[in-house]
Amino acid sequence: MPVKGWCPGAWAPMMAEDGLILRIRPRDGRLTAAQTQGLAMLARAEGQARVGLTSRANLQMRGIKPERHAALLKRLAELGLLDADEATETARNIVVTPFWQENDGTLELAQALAEALPNFPRLPGKFGFAIDTGAEPALKGVSADIRLERHGTGLRVRADGAQTGEDVTLETAIPRMKDMAEWFLAQGGRRMRDLFPGQTAPVFTPPPGVCEAGTLVAFAFGEVPLETLAQLGEIRLTPWRMVLLPGVKTPPALPGMILNAADPSLRVFACTGAPNCAQGFAPTRPLAQTLAPHLPAGRTLHVSGCGKACAHPAPADYTLIAGPDGFTQNGQGLDPEALLRHPGLVFGTE
Numbered sequence: 001m002p003v004k005g006w007c008p009g010a011w012a013p014m015m016a017e018d019g020l021i022l023r024i025r026p027r028d029g030r031l032t033a034a035q036t037q038g039l040a041m042l043a044r045a046e047g048q049a050r051v052g053l054t055s056r057a058n059l060q061m062r063g064i065k066p067e068r069h070a071a072l073l074k075r076l077a078e079l080g081l082l083d084a085d086e087a088t089e090t091a092r093n094i095v096v097t098p099f100w101q102e103n104d105g106t107l108e109l110a111q112a113l114a115e116a117l118p119n120f121p122r123l124p125g126k127f128g129f130a131i132d133t134g135a136e137p138a139l140k141g142v143s144a145d146i147r148l149e150r151h152g153t154g155l156r157v158r159a160d161g162a163q164t165g166e167d168v169t170l171e172t173a174i175p176r177m178k179d180m181a182e183w184f185l186a187q188g189g190r191r192m193r194d195l196f197p198g199q200t201a202p203v204f205t206p207p208p209g210v211c212e213a214g215t216l217v218a219f220a221f222g223e224v225p226l227e228t229l230a231q232l233g234e235i236r237l238t239p240w241r242m243v244l245l246p247g248v249k250t251p252p253a254l255p256g257m258i259l260n261a262a263d264p265s266l267r268v269f270a271c272t273g274a275p276n277c278a279q280g281f282a283p284t285r286p287l288a289q290t291l292a293p294h295l296p297a298g299r300t301l302h303v304s305g306c307g308k309a310c311a312h313p314a315p316a317d318y319t320l321i322a323g324p325d326g327f328t329q330n331g332q333g334l335d336p337e338a339l340l341r342h343p344g345l346v347f348g349t350e
């Protein structure tokens, strides 16, 4: 049944002004070429133009008609992109490093954890796991409560926020993660980090472009045009709202792909805004796209449909907030006509 509330899934979508929001959790954070193509066709059939990338390395569809939900689940199941039931989907909150390599054990560990989770104790809804066992750590700054990391030539299970963990093997890693989950519940916390205050991990966000594992591809507002999704081939999802094309060193030129870390679109944040969000006072993304080319180098811009600031809770260099009387910047009203003629006004450059 569709439900209201955050952290929607495919089984339990969230109702928004424009219809249902579904999040799809591909197993191990990867899709085959057949799955990307099939998902693009499926989304197109539902009237979509894009699929969103989330910070949990999931995919998001929105604006789905409630009466289409059951048929959509059936199609997702046929593509191998749906868990058996809602409880399994909710529990399988695992982020896997996209930089895993064949035979490094990462996939086996992620799959073993997914299989073991039904036997874990019932955990809070947002409680999650990170399998960060690539050659280099990549997920330290990504939200997760129990982490499996490399330590020297071995493995270590670590509670989020703790400076040290417990050394484990391929065989003992998952049982120790279960022990840690049980210990966490006995402490009565909501998130593991509550039990280890004061420790913050540096945020790591790799730049788009060719990297050792292939090519990282970003998209404006983290939304992949369907015609591009259909042609990407095999992809791995990342928690940085980018996709990794594994092993691809010469990426195809497809609409919407951003491979240049200096692209100003990567420094522009805009929520869904009106009319899709009921709280939105104005559309946000058209204005954000108009302003993006004029954004000074190294600066960030946030265009928000209301004061809730969903798209970028942290401060930005320039922030425009829509209200009942239009957009304001630093509490001052902005003339929408003047903005379109002189976008540099927002940045003090004209």
Ligand code: SF4
Pocket (backbone or CB within 6 Å): 271, 272, 273, 274, 277, 278, 279, 280, 281, 304, 305, 306, 307, 308, 309, 310, 311
């Ligand atoms: S910031 Fe406001 S308008 Fe934008 S998505 Fe959040 S609630 Fe909706």
